[in-house]
Amino acid sequence: MAELVAVIASTHHPFYHRASTSTGENRPPFADEWVRKVEAFRETLTRARPDVLVMVGSDHFHQLWLDNMPQFLVGKAPFYDANFYNEEREFGLPKMVLKGQEDLSAYVLREGLDAGFDLAFSNELRIDHSITCPIITLRPQNDLPIVPVYTNIFAPPLPQPKRFVQLGRTIRQLIESWPSDQRVAVIGTGHLSLELGGPRQFGLHGPDPQFDQKAVEWISSGDIEGCLAEVSLDSLHAPGNATHGFMDFMLMMGVAGEGRKADYVDTFDLFHTMEAYFTWYPNGAGL
């Protein structure tokens, strides 16, 4: 059976690429520290020596649209073109092409359907920065095939938080039952408190530092029950109007497991958002 060698949860700040590659007076003062933190985080994936990456993210109204909106979607394609004109325009993100791991996509779809998740699928998916940002930060050589998993954290009605956790648990079970000798890492990105297009956007810190502190504690200690007890679709409006992206972190807590402490935790308090980086090694930090 395949081996789950790393579980990684991260924020996906679209400004990282530009900040880390800019020079001279264009280089923001926080860039060097950000790069150091990201490179240390990258090492946590590298040392797990993955063959395949399952990438959990959320389309930001790029390909998926309100006339046909899936709640959970799995890509099944040999390749995925990536990044859109408006991401190039606003964030300076490059166009990319990623390879797909179609046999794992097919397995996740078939077995996921049979396990109670009515997953949508796409045979031609252009992926956006929710998946390319962690490739840029964690695997910039972009040499591994992926299985993209998209969640709807964006267009209400949304699935309940517990469904994200359940999907995470199911993804883990499916990877660990996949008849293959591949080493698989799951990487999911979301947000802590975040406001976009509202009055609390682009402040000196994230819109709700207290929420961020609690969220980091839930994630790093694997406190799924505590998190589910406090987080609801309604409650997530309070920390910031884009905070439903936190449910992708909850999905990753489901992959990692109840009570499972993260083996690596780091945060970085940036303007307008708290960056957060977590890695679990299911088979122990000794791999």
Added chain:
Amino acid sequence: MSRYLLDKFLFTVDRDPELVERYREDPAGTVAWWEAEQANRILNCHDGESSTWLRFDDTERAALAAHDYPTLFELGAHPFLTLTLFIAVFERDHAEPLGFQKEYAQRLSHFSLPYPDIAT
């Protein structure tokens, strides 16, 4: 009340470089053209199989035609779509990094929780 159509305008303009420029230069004309020619297109269908019933109400049409993003927020247009498109339209007019984004927040500062519903 057609939040969906507001979002459809923002979505289809934001993803098209020519339409972004056209909306910047001639917002009222772009909105009028879009409502007449594009509003009923089903994006994944042949043009011969368009919808027949979609139109803005007067408030929505006026808000789009005036680049009035605080009113779009009040009407429940999706905040991410609104922000992204208006950054494309106006960020270039601000010298300071994030200057437009901060002004945008300031112009919405009279809103408090709960924000307008964005469900479509």
